[in-house]
Amino acid sequence: MVSLLNQNRPPAFCPGCTHEKIVQMLDRSFQNMGLTGNQIAIISDIGCSGLFDTFFHTHAFHGLHGRALTYATGIKMARPELTVIATMGDGGLGIGGAHLLAACRRNLDITLLILNNFNFGMTGGQFSATTPSDAVVESGFLNQLETPIDICEVARSAGAEYVIRCSGYQPDLDKELEKAIRFPGFSVVEICGICTGRYIRKNKLTPKNIEAFCADHSTREPNRAILNSPRKEYYSHYKELSKSQPPAENPIPISPVFKPLQHDRQEIVILGSASQRILSAVEILCLAGMTAGLNASQKNEYNITVLTGPSITELILSPDQIDYTGIDAPSIILALATEGVERRKYLFTNTTQDTMI
Secondary structure, rough: OOOOOOOOOOOOOOOOOHHHHHHHHHHHHHHHHOHHHHHEEEEEEHHHHHHHHHHHOOOOEOOOOOOHHHHHHHHHHHHHEEEEEEEEEHHHHHHHHHHHHHHHOOOOOOOEEEEOOOOOOOOOEEEEOOOOOOEEEOOOHHHHHHHOOHHHHHHHHOOOEEEEEEEEEOOHHHHHHHHHOOOOEEEEEEEEOOOOHHHHOOOOOOOHHHHHHHHHHOOOOOOOOOEEOOOOOOHHHHHHHHOOOOOOOOOOOOOOOOOOOOOOOOEEEEEEEOOOOHHHHHHHHHHHHHHHHOOOEEEEEOOOOOOOOEEEEEEEEEOOOOOOOOOOOEEEEEOOOHHHHHOHHHHHHHHOOOOEE
């Protein structure tokens, strides 16, 4: 069994930080499974847990705060043969909680390690989504106003298939990590530990306290893996369903069938309102211009309220390549509704004697 730890970049955490123990245990899990570095991708978050990928000789991706699962999902879908591990802290959990819920619902074969040390250790010891309400942290009384998240309960409720809470100090952590990694679906491992640089300065927390926390903070034996009703793994199910879909049609080729009546560049602005089918009409006009051998561009503007407000389209037809799609002095303004006219009043001051309105 060969260690996958990067000997040129040994773990660099605060003295006594639980994260270093977890790094060693994760490496032991990889060894127990006989995995090589090119079979693994470690996707890390921001924060102290974000250092994990630098300590291993594996594929790695370091992303934005709270977004590790989004990158892990894309990598697993593109390279399903890889063993994908995502790491985040309790800070990243709070920032990217919606991504955790989506991953639980999907059941893609990813293992998420949530390194819970009950505070934002990297940024100064502020409270996080898991900070106990009675803890003393650097953000004053704010943690007293909120109830901390029970990570395992949230994951189970969202549909995660494999959920377990562990202590970073338990001697069989490598075995628990191996079970989670081998599980053919989304697995969540909450690993509780101590932030020696920030949290324990004002809060009494020991390995025994961590063990008690893991034993007491759930009625469903949080120190044992909880399996929900098994369902299909996301990628295999995706492949299964996609096979039944008809192949995507090739784009319809558009060939010139007649000569244009004019050979100058025409810049047209249509000012309308929602529900007037402005965009569809201009798309047809673009196709008509292309059948005359012209280049065409269409740029649309409309409100998010799809049934009210302005609907505006800028259309350019040109015998030459269109490199710039902006229109400042249109050759044609087609005013169909007050909403569109009010939105682009300034265009009427840029007209010339040749402008058609």
